[in-house]
Amino acid sequence: MSFAFLGAAPLAQFFAARVEGGLPAIMLALAPLYLLGAIGLFSTSRSGAAETGTPSNASGGRLQALLRERSILGAWAAATTVLFGFVSFHAGVQALDADLKMDIQMLRLIGLPPLLLTFAAAPLTRHFGALATAQLGLLLAALSLGLAVAGTPKVLMLAGMLLSAGVAVAIPGLIATIAGRATNTNRGLALSVYTFTLFLGASIAPPIAQALAAIGTIPLFILPIAMLLLGTLSLAVGRSKPSGT
Numbered sequence: 249m250s251f252a253f254l255g256a257a258p259l260a261q262f263f264a265a266r267v268e269g270g271l272p273a274i275m276l277a278l279a280p281l282y283l284l285g286a287i288g289l290f291s292t293s294r295s296g297a298a299e300t301g302t303p304s305n306a307s308g309g310r311l312q313a314l315l316r317e318r319s320i321l322g323a324w325a326a327a328t329t330v331l332f333g334f335v336s337f338h339a340g341v342q343a344l345d346a347d348l349k350m351d352i353q354m355l356r357l358i359g360l361p362p363l364l365l366t367f368a369a370a371p372l373t374r375h376f377g378a379l380a381t382a383q384l385g386l387l388l389a390a391l392s393l394g395l396a397v398a399g400t401p402k403v404l405m406l407a408g409m410l411l412s413a414g415v416a417v418a419i420p421g422l423i424a425t426i427a428g429r430a431t432n433t434n435r436g437l438a439l440s441v442y443t444f445t446l447f448l449g450a451s452i453a454p455p456i457a458q459a460l461a462a463i464g465t466i467p468l469f470i471l472p473i474a475m476l477l478l479g480t481l482s483l484a485v486g487r488s489k490p491s492g493t
Contacts, residue, residue: 250366254419310433319425322482323425323429323442329386330386330389330415330419330422332450332472333393337396337407341408350405355405356408358408363413365416366416369381369417381418384418384421385417386480388410388411389411392407393472393473397466422442425483426439
């Protein structure tokens, strides 16, 4: 699942750049796919719908229990930084395209194969632990953005590959961290909040990246580097034992 939504990011940009007719044509082309996806989910989920219900009045207690788990709070905070760095890099490079004179489409596609590392996250998690796997991904993403400060096309290509690899490892590591520290009753809520924080970072990244790109490459990449490092530190506070099982 992580590979699916991460791989959609570069593929969607590649697709949109080649569709003639602007945004209306893009929406009309994608609408049938969303409809087919909805029908497929409906047909496959009906059989298990009766087995997964939980009392809605227990949501407040579940949230309070999650707020007492430092490891989950740290993972939520770290999740905000992952796609913030990923989207900032691509949005920033696109804003600098006139100065860099590089093939933006190639940069997007070259970052697609490293996303296959999502499939390596499970054995990494079993061997090193979920927290260490997530921290490894965040540090690799920060390192890649540090290389991108150089601002040359070849270095940016390398940075894009390493950034994709870091994100591909960090996201499954964060999911495993949260799923492992949450209880059976609040795991769904914990992952829902995680998803919100993950895409919150992705949503605020483009306008910030465009504003920083007007200043230069160094401010553009320093901010996501700092956030990724803070995200790594926020995971460190979660190395204590979980309070519930």
